[in-house]
Amino acid sequence: MSAIDTIKAVLSAYIKAELLRSKGFIIGAFSLMLWLVMFLAPAVLFRSPHISPEVISTYALVAIGIFVSYSAATWDWAWELRWLMYQGILEHVILSGESVFLLFAGILPVSLIWLTITMLGSYAVLTGIIAPPRIIVAEPAALLAGIASLAIVLVAYALLLGGVTISTGTSGPVMELIGWILPIATGGLVPLAALPKVVQYVALATPFSYPAELIRYGLGLTNPVLKPALTTYIALSYSIGFLVFAVFFFNLQLKKILKEGVKTVAMY
Amino acid sequence: MGLLTMLRAEFTFVYADIIRRKSLLAMLMIYPYILTLFILLIGTAMGSPAVFIEKVGVDPVPFFIVSSFVLISVLGVVDDVLWRPIFDEWMGTLPYVISSPTSRVIHYLAIPLPRLSLVILSGSVSIFPVLIYYYGVTGLFKALGVLGLAILSSLLLTTLAMVIAGLVFTLAGESWRILNIVRPLLLILLGAFYPRYMMPLTAQVMSWLVPSSHTVELLQRLLIGLSMEATYVLMLLGAATALAVVYTPLGNRAIRYWEKKKLTEGVST
Numbered sequence: 001m002s003a004i005d006t007i008k009a010v011l012s013a014y015i016k017a018e019l020l021r022s023k024g025f026i027i028g029a030f031s032l033m034l035w036l037v038m039f040l041a042p043a044v045l046f047r048s049p050h051i052s053p054e055v056i057s058t059y060a061l062v063a064i065g066i067f068v069s070y071s072a073a074t075w076d077w078a079w080e081l082r083w084l085m086y087q088g089i090l091e092h093v094i095l096s097g098e099s100v101f102l103l104f105a106g107i108l109p110v111s112l113i114w115l116t117i118t119m120l121g122s123y124a125v126l127t128g129i130i131a132p133p134r135i136i137v138a139e140p141a142a143l144l145a146g147i148a149s150l151a152i153v154l155v156a157y158a159l160l161l162g163g164v165t166i167s168t169g170t171s172g173p174v175m176e177l178i179g180w181i182l183p184i185a186t187g188g189l190v191p192l193a194a195l196p197k198v199v200q201y202v203a204l205a206t207p208f209s210y211p212a213e214l215i216r217y218g219l220g221l222t223n224p225v226l227k228p229a230l231t232t233y234i235a236l237s238y239s240i241g242f243l244v245f246a247v248f249f250f251n252l253q254l255k256k257i258l259k260e261g262v263k264t265v266a267m268y
Numbered sequence: 269m270g271l272l273t274m275l276r277a278e279f280t281f282v283y284a285d286i287i288r289r290k291s292l293l294a295m296l297m298i299y300p301y302i303l304t305l306f307i308l309l310i311g312t313a314m315g316s317p318a319v320f321i322e323k324v325g326v327d328p329v330p331f332f333i334v335s336s337f338v339l340i341s342v343l344g345v346v347d348d349v350l351w352r353p354i355f356d357e358w359m360g361t362l363p364y365v366i367s368s369p370t371s372r373v374i375h376y377l378a379i380p381l382p383r384l385s386l387v388i389l390s391g392s393v394s395i396f397p398v399l400i401y402y403y404g405v406t407g408l409f410k411a412l413g414v415l416g417l418a419i420l421s422s423l424l425l426t427t428l429a430m431v432i433a434g435l436v437f438t439l440a441g442e443s444w445r446i447l448n449i450v451r452p453l454l455l456i457l458l459g460a461f462y463p464r465y466m467m468p469l470t471a472q473v474m475s476w477l478v479p480s481s482h483t484v485e486l487l488q489r490l491l492i493g494l495s496m497e498a499t500y501v502l503m504l505l506g507a508a509t510a511l512a513v514v515y516t517p518l519g520n521r522a523i524r525y526w527e528k529k530k531l532t533e534g535v536s537t
Binding site for chain 2: 028044047191194
């Protein structure tokens with residue numbers, strides 16, 4: 001079976017299972033809408049009448065976009081490995097000799113469809129709760145660099161998390177915690193400039209903050225704390241370096257479970 | 269096997285798990301802070317805490333630390349009931365659970381209690397320091413009241429969780445997807461993050477059907493310092509208890525339906 005055939009087979013299986021059989025997309029999107037209502041409704045209680053609701057809504061949409069991208073990387077990719085362990089399939093995947101990366105490549109279009117649906121749904125929820133988000137591309141190059149570096153960082157993040165999962169059988173809470181903390185602590189939800197200095201320094205030390213800064217700058221919302229050109233340069237080079245490290249780490253963990261066997265997974 | 273034996277088994281299971289995987293324990297303690305931070309960050313990006321104080325009548329930090337703690341308490345307890353059949357199926361233990369002579373109803377009543385004991389630990393590191401910092405000695409009493417009401421809220425939701433678990437698993441199989449709709453809906457109607465008196469009327473009516481929404485309202489009144497007339501307090505407590513009692517036979521029946529279905533159709537492994 002060629003690599004393309006493997007990717008096609010994975011994609012076909014997931015579309016049939018998630019979209020057609022279990023209606024996972026529809027149910028998942030509906031679930032996300034409810035979670036958004038739960039967390040955005042109280043945030044609306046802070047809304048000052050002096051700030052344009054459209055601007056607030058746009059900030060919220062960007063924050064949601066970054067948050068759900070982290071969710072996709074955590075639950076679609078990293079969690080997929082844990083799911084394979086649950087079902088006793090991971091051993092077969094490894095023994096088949098096919099790369100686990102092909103599995104991710106097959107899932108990627110499914111994740112992108114999911115992200116599109118959730119962003120459209122989020123747009124609808126924000127329109128209903130606050131106002132229609134105002135999307136203006138002010139700096140196209142910065143926006144593109146932001147989206148590209150975010151994608152690279154998220155793949156690397158998923159590989160790191162997935163690597164830890166397969167080698168330790170680590171638990172869901174750890175993933176949930178990381179999935180919450182990272183976007184909060186690295187300026188994914190709120191512009192870095194609005195965070196305390198200490199948090200800014202911590203965020204800038206990680207590769208996660210730069211893509212979010214660029215996306216907001218590209219949409220004309222806020223200026224990054226560093227100069228835009230420098231932010232772009234660091235975003236791209238840091239994300240690529242991070243990906244190289246993550247691939248190396250993930251392969252190391254795969255070798256480890258070939259020696260030690262697949263771990264058992266716990267209830268949570 | 270009686271309730272006491274089941275309780276002992278569940279306590280052993282939960283505490284062995286907690287001691288073995290301390291990340292779970294850490295999460296229980298950290299989560300109220302993370303949720304609070306999450307909402308405060310989004311909220312302050314949307315406006316200012318002063319606007320919140322004007323609208324709700326209390327500082328957002330104590331309000332959301334209490335809301336987040338209630339959410340974690342309720343989830344920590346109710347999730348056990350809602351998710352246990354799914355995890356049992358994933359781990360391959362469901363056939364043994366179903367074929368054991370233990371009453372499923374006793375089992376599901378025993379499930380939430382060990383986690384309830386952990387709620388106290390979670391509260392002692394979240395609501396106590398924050399409320400004492402904000403309100404001094406009064407904060408200590410407020411925190412005690414909040415802790416008691418949060419425990420009560422979690423307990424009172426157990427029977428409704430049994431109804432939901434039984435119905436969902438009977439009608440849709442052990443589906444975590446359906447639960448992912450039911451959980452946030454239940455939490456919205458609980459009114460912990462968005463007080464139910466600010467909800468639209470339809471949502472308010474639906475919220476009244478959730479036993480713990482009444483105790484959560486009581487808890488918020490305590491925090492905000494609204495008038496606590498004895499008759500109103502008793503009415504809220506009475507409504508919450510009555511609903512939980514009404515859901516008990518329904519939960520019992522729903523769990524039995526699910527068990528019967530499993531016995532008839534078999535368990536997927």
